[in-house]
Amino acid sequence: MYPSDFEYAAPTTVQEALELLRQNPEAKVLAGGHSLLPAMRIRLMSPPLLVDIGKLSELKGVRADGGVAIGALTTYHDLEASSELAQRLPVLVECASNVGDPQVRNRGTIGGSIAHADPAADMPAVVLALGAEMKVVGPNGERTISADDFFVDMLQTALEPGELLTEITVPPMPEQMGAAYEKFKHPASGYAIVGVAVMVHRGADGNVSDCRIAVTGAGPRAQRARAAEDALKSGMDVAEAAARASDGLEYIGDISASEEYRANLVRVLTKRALTRAMEQLR
Amino acid sequence: MAVADQPTRMFGQAIKRREDPRLITGKGNYIDDIKLPGMLHAAVVRSPYAHAKINSIDTTAASQLPGVVAVFTGADIAQEQNPLPCAWAAGGVQNNVNTPRALAVDTVHYIGEGVALVVAESPYIAYDAMELVEVDYEPLDVVVDAEEATREGAPQLHENAPNNIVMHWTCGNQEAATQAIDSAEVVVRQRIRNQRLIATPMETRGYVARYDAATGEYTEWMSSQAPHVHRLLLAAFVLGIPENKLRCIAPDVGGGFGAKIFVYAEMAALLYAAKHTGYPVKWIESRRENCQATAQGRDHITDLEVAGTRDGKITGLRVHTYANLGGYLSTIAPGIPTTLYGRMVSGVYKIPSIFVDVKGVYTNTAMVDAYRGAGRPEATYAIERAVDLFADEIGMDPAEVRRRNFIQPEDFPYDNGLGMLPYDSGNYEPTLDRALELIDYQGFRREQEEGRKNGRLLGIGVTSYVEVCGVAPSKWIGLMGEGWGAGLWESANVKVHLTGKVNVTTGSLPHGQGHETTFAQLVADELGVPYEDVVVEHGDTQGTPFGYGTYGSRSAAVGGTAIYKSVSKIKEKARKLAAHMLEAAEEDIVFENGKAYVRGAPEASKTIQEIALQASVAYDLPQGMEPFLDETTYYDPPNCTFPFGTHICTVEIDPETGKVNVLRYVAVDDVGNVINPLIVDGQIHGGIAQGLAQALYEGVVYDENGQLLTGSLMDYSIPRADMVPHYELDRTVTPSPVNPMGVKGAGEAGTIASGATVSNAVIDALSHLGIRHLDMPYTGEKVWRAIHQQ
Incomplete structure (x- = not known):
């Protein structure tokens, strides 16, 4: 298929990229292109200008400094291959290796996935479960948005026009931490019909001190399964907590899965993810 | 487990496909690899409605877009072309045949049916222009389920097919079956559905059409399982021109699974576009079009x-x-x-x-x-x-x-x-x-x-x-009840050149089956020549004998037998020539493993290469023998x-x-x-x-x-x-x-x-x-x- 005509720019500095976005409000940012280009191919999107941020090398890579900072342009493959992540946040490695196929993982980026906010993408669930923060720069300088505030609606985020996502930071984790990602794939697209990411902390008293459960695929955006989180924190066991995971979520039903089936998958995958996460606690 | 009779040198060998090195290293030649001087690009405007009347089509804005050469509608093409034919009017199909035209003229019957063809200097321009073609549709009621379509009051698709029935066909013995069921100890009843599928070949459809105004001859490159049949049907039924005024060529074909057996509207539309623009025209089907408009x-x-x-x-x-x-x-x-x-x-x-x-x-x-x-x-x-x-x-x-x-x-x-x-x-x-x-x-x-x-x-x-x-068997499949409109034989020509190298031209052609390998194995074995010496050619109606195409798991059994029989004829002629060369009686000559010799005396033999040389230079042939080893077979299976x-x-x-x-x-x-x-x-x-x-x-x-x-x-x-x-x-x-x-x-x-x-x-x-x-x-x-x- 053939997209409409568009202009192309490849800035070499963040400031230059921001300037291009300021001057061209209809422009789209091109990172790995694995959501944008398919949409352009079928003319679902016809941006007049693509701002390719691929040359902004400062946005690539994983840094550990207490917590972990991941450049928005880091590819899924680089997440999979990161020894820092393998050691500190293996759930991100697990999640990245669940995305698409090797070709997709070589091109697709974590920032692209999060900024695009596809309702069935994997990364939004994991960053939401990890309580990550999104660092963005824009015409008015830099600001930080928590994952809880970032995913607004289907394909909608808290990014303002002209803003660029630069980094995803995950706060330092306690030693007694477990996390896991479970996914039921759409057989055609490979996206999540439902994906559930969980993180659990255990306090000194041996009880669950914190728990975050994030669901993708079920509804229009990545969402917290707060009923299950509260249940687990209040001392219920995994099965009891997981049975509440589908409560209070928004759902989408379509030809690949009904709302009812998605709710079932939320419960089942939460149980499986929590079970694995709890096993990681020592 | 039984064993194959008499495994010989090549027959039965699990050798790798000779096609693969070129195909898996990107050196194949598919439709989209074909680029002709001055070639234009076509895009098909398709109906967004499953059932609608076309009130009008306004192509003005699209035609005026720079780079657009022509925009054709169904009404344009209908002045020159007939609807596509249905070649297998099986039992019960008579006066209720409705086949598509190159482009719909007044009514569309499914999502994705073509209504206009844009021809432009680039595919990008053609896609831009598609958005400017204005079609005024009047939506009609829709039915998608076959059982519902036959019910009273269902939307009617075609006037000549009441209750949307194409045919009502039966076989077996109704009375006996009823009797068996009514008197049985056990009867089980179940409704089952065999769902609809998209064939999804890796290479979608695509065609390149060219028209030579000087000779009035068309050429069409097509991703096809049956180029000879496509030539016949397009020439004789759609264009109304002599078959020999159209040449069809199937280059490498990236899968078909049946879906490329058929004559398609775009084949016909492109021939029209090539003639009326004066330039070669290419159309490559997108995956979305393949989902919508290729037969399922x-x-x-x-x-x-x-x-x-x-x-x-x-x-x-x-x-x-x-x-x-x-x-x-x-x-x-x-x-x-x-x-x-x-x-x-x-x-x-x-x-x-x-x-x-x-x-x-x-x-x-x-x-x-x-x-x-x-x-x-x-x-x-x-x-x-x-x-x-x-x-x-x-x-x-x-x-x-x-x-x-x-x-x-x-x-x-x-x-x-x-x-x-x-x-x-x-x-x-x-x-x-x-x-x-x-x-x-x-x-x-x-x-x-x-x-x-x-x-x-x-x-x-x-x-x-x-x-x-x-x-x-043509005489069975072509019977009134079976309704196939022609024969179903295959043909093959085998030539042994002066050098002993062999060319096989076959009406059958591959779209992934490995004919070039399998047929060469067959010939090498039967003729007793090295496998590497056999080249198999196919896919071009100019230069290959007629074939009905590749489907129904028929290439080895029917096309392969045509080759086998051609080789047998060559062996028979070689035997006669060898008798002459060995100064022996014809009935005493044995041809085996590429050599002819007098029975019982294999030490004095003539190789097929020596015989081919003698047949080709032709200065010492038996009385009445034609030069050259070249045989064709038309094989109709029993x-x-x-x-x-x-x-x-x-x-x-x-x-x-x-x-x-x-x-x-x-x-x-x-x-x-x-x-x-x-x-x-x-x-x-x-x-x-x-x-x-x-x-x-x-x-x-x-x-x-x-x-x-x-x-x-x-x-x-x-x-x-x-x-x-x-x-x-x-x-x-x-x-x-x-x-x-x-x-x-x-x-x-x-x-x-x-x-x-x-x-x-x-x-x-x-x-x-x-x-x-x-x-x-x-x-x-x-x-x-x-x-x-x-």
């Missing part, structure tokens, strides 16, 4: 009634089927649910009384025609589900029920009573025995029983199948061939999500003698994947407005490598008596068996929950609902 497969609703005795004998079978054929008739559509489905629905079983009733139906959906297996997967699904339902009802092991009803070796040639040609040869039980042994059937049954105690859902499914291949086998698979279902996991897949096929086991195994692998994909993943979904909801590969699921199991293959060999090589055909066997096999395994896994039947595809949600509704 299956789509049956079937009511099964199977009758039998409590000791496992099947005594009667009655089958009523609605076959959804889409908005128009595709090229051979009516033949699929009749000859290739109805006449094969009794499968491998000796069933005394059978009646089959098929209604072909128009609906507001894409056309349905042959798709890998074409009718036989539908037949196998029907009979193999019926056998399992019957086994379940009488409480007998399904493998045992099969064994008790098999046609026996002494019954061949076997007449199934449904108007099919006699099954050529067969020995079904050894395939069942071997498959049961490979999968450790009893062992799995024990594991299943144990597992069920712990809530595990384990299932095992058995399918024994027979199919009809090597189609077909019968079809009937491959068979047994497939068994095991599955485990996740009770919480309904997801089906295939544990093991065993296939024991009998495709007669095997020329190249590597290629045959590859065909079986691909075939199994395709049927398994129907069982687990694929399925076209139209909504009630005829909108296609599975219009891309993001929605329509074809399996990736990690979504299919490892295959465990074995074979028995029962040579076909139909052709001298004893081959039967292997291209569709896997697909014919695997859908039913996986189905039977999934339903077996759920049978203790009281589930008797579920329709494919077994998506997580469908299975989960079935489990939790019990």
Whole structure:
């Protein structure tokens, strides 16, 4: 298929990229292109200008400094291959290796996935479960948005026009931490019909001190399964907590899965993810 | 296990395909690789409505876009071209044929039907211009379900087809079947659906058309399974020009699975565009267009009634089927649910009384025609589900029920009573025995029983199948009842040059089957020349003899036999010439392994290369002998061939999500003698994947407005490598008596068996929950609902 005509720019500095976005409000940012280009191919999107941020090398890579900072342009493959992540946040490695196929993982980026906010993408669930923060720069300088505030609606985020996502930071984790990602794939697209990411902390008293459960695929955006989180924190066991995971979520039903089936998958995958996460606690 | 008769040097060797180095290193030559000077690019404006009147089309704005050369509508082309032909008007199809035109003229009948053709200097401009073509549609009521389409008050697609009926066709003996069912100890009834599929070849369709105004000759490069037939049908029926004014060329073809057998609207539209713009015109189908507008497969609703005795004998079978054929008739559509489905629905079983009733139906959906297996997967699904339902009802092991009803070796040639040609040869039980042994059937049954105690859902499914291949004797297929509009023979020319090198030109052509390898093996073996010395040419109507195309697993059995016979003629001439060279009597000469010698004296021999040289330089030939070794054969087979086998698979279902996991897949096929086991195994692998994909993943979904909801590969699921199991293959060999090589055909066997096999395994896994039947595809949600509704 053939997209409409568009202009192309490849800035070499963040400031230059921001300037291009300021001057061209209809422009789209091109990172790995694995959501944008398919949409352009079928003319679902016809941006007049693509701002390719691929040359902004400062946005690539994983840094550990207490917590972990991941450049928005880091590819899924680089997440999979990161020894820092393998050691500190293996759930991100697990999640990245669940995305698409090797070709997709070589091109697709974590920032692209999060900024695009596809309702069935994997990364939004994991960053939401990890309580990550999104660092963005824009015409008015830099600001930080928590994952809880970032995913607004289907394909909608808290990014303002002209803003660029630069980094995803995950706060330092306690030693007694477990996390896991479970996914039921759409057989055609490979996206999540439902994906559930969980993180659990255990306090000194041996009880669950914190728990975050994030669901993708079920509804229009990545969402917290707060009923299950509260249940687990209040001392219920995994099965009891997981049975509440589908409560209070928004759902989408379509030809690949009904709302009812998605709710079932939320419960089942939460149980499986929590079970694995709890096993990681020592 | 039997062995192939007399394995020789090349026949039976698992050599690698000679096509592959070029194809897998990007050096193939597909349609989109063809670039001609001055070539323009076309794009098709397609209907967003499933059923609508076209009030008007305004092409003004599109025509004025810089770079646009022409915009054509259906009305333009209809002044010069006829509608596409339906070449297989099977029984009952008479005055109700409705076929598409190059572009719709006044009414559209499915989403994606072409209404205008934009021709521009680049495909980008053509796509821009498409958005400027203004079509005023008046939407009409829509029907997408075949059974609903036949009901009183349903939207009517075509005036000449009341209640949207294409044909009402029957075979077998209605009275006997009714009697058998009414008097039976046990009768099982079940409605089953064989869902609609998209063929999804890796290379979509595409054409390049050129017109030479000086000679009035057209050339069309086409991604095609049957270029000779396309030339005939386009020239004689659509354009109304002599056949020799059109040349059709199929270069490398990236898969077809049946969908490239047919004459398509875009083939005709491009010929018009090339003539009227004066430039070559290319059109490459996008994947979305492929989902919408390339002919699809299956789509049956079937009511099964199977009758039998409590000791496992099947005594009667009655089958009523609605076959959804889409908005128009595709090229051979009516033949699929009749000859290739109805006449094969009794499968491998000796069933005394059978009646089959098929209604072909128009609906507001894409056309349905042959798709890998074409009718036989539908037949196998029907009979193999019926056998399992019957086994379940009488409480007998399904493998045992099969064994008790098999046609026996002494019954061949076997007449199934449904108007099919006699099954050529067969020995079904050894395939069942071997498959049961490979999968450790009893062992799995024990594991299943144990597992069920712990809530595990384990299932095992058995399918024994027979199919009809090597189609077909022209005098049978062309009969009034069968309705095929021509012959079904194949042809081949073999030349041995002065140097001893060999060229084979064949009417048959590959779109992934490996003809260049297999046919070269055959010739090398028979003629006794090195394999490397044989070149196989195909695909260009100028330079190859006529062929009806590649489908129905017919290339080896029919096209291969034409080659074999040409080689035999060459050997016979070589023998005569050798007699002259050796100064011996002709009847004393033996030709063997590329050498001719006097019987009993092999030391004084003439090689085929020496004989070819002598035949070519021609200064010392026997009296009256023509120079050169060059022979052509037109081969019309005396019968079809009937491959068979047994497939068994095991599955485990996740009770919480309904997801089906295939544990093991065993296939024991009998495709007669095997020329190249590597290629045959590859065909079986691909075939199994395709049927398994129907069982687990694929399925076209139209909504009630005829909108296609599975219009891309993001929605329509074809399996990736990690979504299919490892295959465990074995074979028995029962040579076909139909052709001298004893081959039967292997291209569709896997697909014919695997859908039913996986189905039977999934339903077996759920049978203790009281589930008797579920329709494919077994998506997580469908299975989960079935489990939790019990």
